[in-house]
Amino acid sequence: MDRRHFFETSVAASAGTLVGLSGSSVAAQTVKTPFEVAATYIPVVGSDEFFPVRRIYCIGRNYAAHAREMGSDPSREPPFFFQKPTDAVQFVPEGTIADHPYPTLTKNYHYEAELVAALHKGGRNIPVAEALDLVYGYTLGLDMTRRDLQRALGDQKKPWEIGKSFDRSAPLGAIHRVAQTGHFAQGAIWLKVNGEIKQNANLNQMIWSVAEQISKLSEAFELFPGDIIYSGTPENVGPVVRGDVIEMHIDGLPNLSVTIV
Numbered sequence: 484m485d486r487r488h489f490f491e492t493s494v495a496a497s498a499g500t501l502v503g504l505s506g507s508s509v510a511a512q513t514v515k516t517p518f519e520v521a522a523t524y525i526p527v528v529g530s531d532e533f534f535p536v537r538r539i540y541c542i543g544r545n546y547a548a549h550a551r552e553m554g555s556d557p558s559r560e561p562p563f564f565f566q567k568p569t570d571a572v573q574f575v576p577e578g579t580i581a582d583h584p585y586p587t588l589t590k591n592y593h594y595e596a597e598l599v600a601a602l603h604k605g606g607r608n609i610p611v612a613e614a615l616d617l618v619y620g621y622t623l624g625l626d627m628t629r630r631d632l633q634r635a636l637g638d639q640k641k642p643w644e645i646g647k648s649f650d651r652s653a654p655l656g657a658i659h660r661v662a663q664t665g666h667f668a669q670g671a672i673w674l675k676v677n678g679e680i681k682q683n684a685n686l687n688q689m690i691w692s693v694a695e696q697i698s699k700l701s702e703a704f705e706l707f708p709g710d711i712i713y714s715g716t717p718e719n720v721g722p723v724v725r726g727d728v729i730e731m732h733i734d735g736l737p738n739l740s741v742t743i744v
């Protein structure tokens with residue numbers, strides 16, 4: 484059974500919750516609904532609680548060498564962000580190799596290994612010095628990408644949506660609370676395909692730190708508890724095909740593995 488779906492259904496309430504237009508749950512009230520819509524929850528390590536995912540933000544080109552390989556200038560211009568839908572999450576339990584479906588419409592399906600920050604507080608215009616107070620925990624994730632479609636759409640000045648924000652495009656592991664791991668300013672981040680190293684970098688090579696990402700993001704969007712942020716990928720992104728096994732690592736977190744099926 485799909486573990487994510489199990490968690491969703493086991494936690495799902497029988498009635499919906501009405502939230503304010505801003506996304507705030509302050510004025511939440513229970514309402515009757517004609518059917519249920521699954522929410523997305525990620526297990527929290529060392530806890531019986533689940534992290535409820537509100538939004539998935541992703542930062543683009545946050546390592547200079549990756550910005551160069553994507554054909555852009557890695558100078559410290561303001562970061563840019565895009566989103567994946569919440570139900571793009573594919574939870575990958577520690578110690579397992581989850582099946583990850585090769586998506587439709589692409590002939591160039593790429594991995595991107597990334598540190599993921601999970602927020603338990605929100606706000607607008609958060610100063611960098613206070614930004615890490617918003618972080619509940621961290622995990623590692625793959626920003627899976629239909630690279631051919633992303634490039635083609637970009638060339639046509641159309642939205643990236645189907646290149647980046649498709650079903651199951653966000654495999655990630657369980658959330659580790661900051662109290663257990665501390666924050667991640669440095670440490671190895673690598674990704675192997677079939678045991679061969681492909682990406683190999685250090686988190687200290689990020690152009691914008693997690694704190695800076697949160698601060699910049701909060702200038703564009705009001706952040707809320709439940710938001711998660713993919714912090715960008717190092718250089719040497721590349722393709723996978725059916726049968727390939729991806730293993731990714733960040734120092735201080737258990738490895739994440741998927742098989743492309």
Ligand code: MN
Nearest residue numbers: 595626715716
């Ligand atoms: Mn990415």
